[in-house]
Amino acid sequence: MASDLLSIARSGARVARTALDVTANNIANAKTEGYVRRSVSVAEVTAGSLNASPTGINLAGARITGIVRNADVFRQSEVRRTGSDAARASAEVAGLESVQTAIEQTGVYDSVVAFEGSLKQLVSDPTDGSLRAQVIEDGRTMAQTFNTAAQNLDAAGKGLRFEAQDGVDTVNRLAGEIAKVNLRLMRSGGDASGDQSTLLDQRDSLLQQLSDHADITTTINADKSVSVTLGGPTGTSLVSGATAKTLSMASAANGTVSFSVNSQAVTLSSGAVAGKAQALVELAGARTQLDTIAGGIVSAINTAQTGGVDLQGSPGQPLFSGTGAADIAMVASKGTAIATAPAGAAAGSRDMTNLAAMRGALETADPSGAVDTLLFGISSAVAGRTITRDALAAIAGSAQSALSAQAGVNLDDEAVNLVRFQQAYQASARVMQVASDIFDSILSIR
Structure with missing residues (x-):
């Protein structure tokens, strides 16, 4: 009996010592990014067959069956999914801004x-040189602001494409x-050890980082490696095995972007x-509207x-040249170039018939209303x-x-575990001492 008692106590001490090591490792990695709290999986050791001796006592202590990572696969998947949606929304808002x-x-x-x-003011005196000069200057300023807006949109688009390519x-x-982590997991042979737990932490951390940049669907294989698909469950495979x-x-040509995996088109949502990518679509739409407004002004005038x-x-x-926001320009250099009088009128005519037609054409094009609608649409978006x-x-x-509540390290809980496993270790050591005393007592019998 003393021998059985000694082996049981030894197994208990081994389990308690390993549990202490795991607890210490949890405490040491409490602030480590991506670390998942570990615990020891323990099972009872039976000494014989219960079928052979159904009424016998079969006690042989405990054994460690592996290191358990306290992470729920569903919660990890939810973190990746919701984080990916939040990252998309944040990137889109930044681009729209x-x-x-x-x-x-x-x-x-x-x-x-x-x-x-300025065109409206010219109605008061169509022959006034200063009013005509004001029309030309305001037209030149307007053209330059369209040019600047187009340049700024181009710069914003270039920045978004750079950031998308970086992603x-x-x-x-x-x-x-x-893929490298997968290869190491496949070579580990499914050994539920601390080393494999570290690889699984790396795998899950990489998956979470990946989901911040693109929507992914994951499949955990029997060997703990992961297969990754881009663009939803029916998308394109990105990682398979190693x-x-x-x-x-x-x-x-319009600045929008598309994606492919090994030449196979994929849609990222x-x-x-x-x-x-979505912000670039919005930018291309805004640029088209701005070009339409600028082109409408050129055509009307x-x-x-x-x-x-x-x-x-x-x-x-023509007072203006160009077809869009990027190339619209005032080509008239003097106010005298403004055709306010109808065809056939004499020089210096005060007949404002053509000026009225010009203002009517501009009102029909309604560039100020179109710009206001464009700005309102963007701000609303x-x-x-x-x-x-x-x-x-x-x-x-x-x-x-x-997920953090489940997989994160709580130092208060780990402090309790330290005391608990320390007491278990000391108790097992005490059992071994008792077994030794019993064995010595038996040997001293004469």
């Missing part, structure tokens, strides 16, 4: 209103690292890269110009997406908190 700033801060609306106002590069780097494919980005004569009685010539971003961030934070 850049579009809004590019147009608002250049003063396009104010310059259009000023140009329309694509990050996705490829993380995919390669996941092999990682390459995500690529291509830019279209969440993650920061998807947010940048130049068409009206050809229907009248200037102050010197010559046929009206920013406000709406900001609300969505904040809501998604709160959801992602709740999911992260739920």
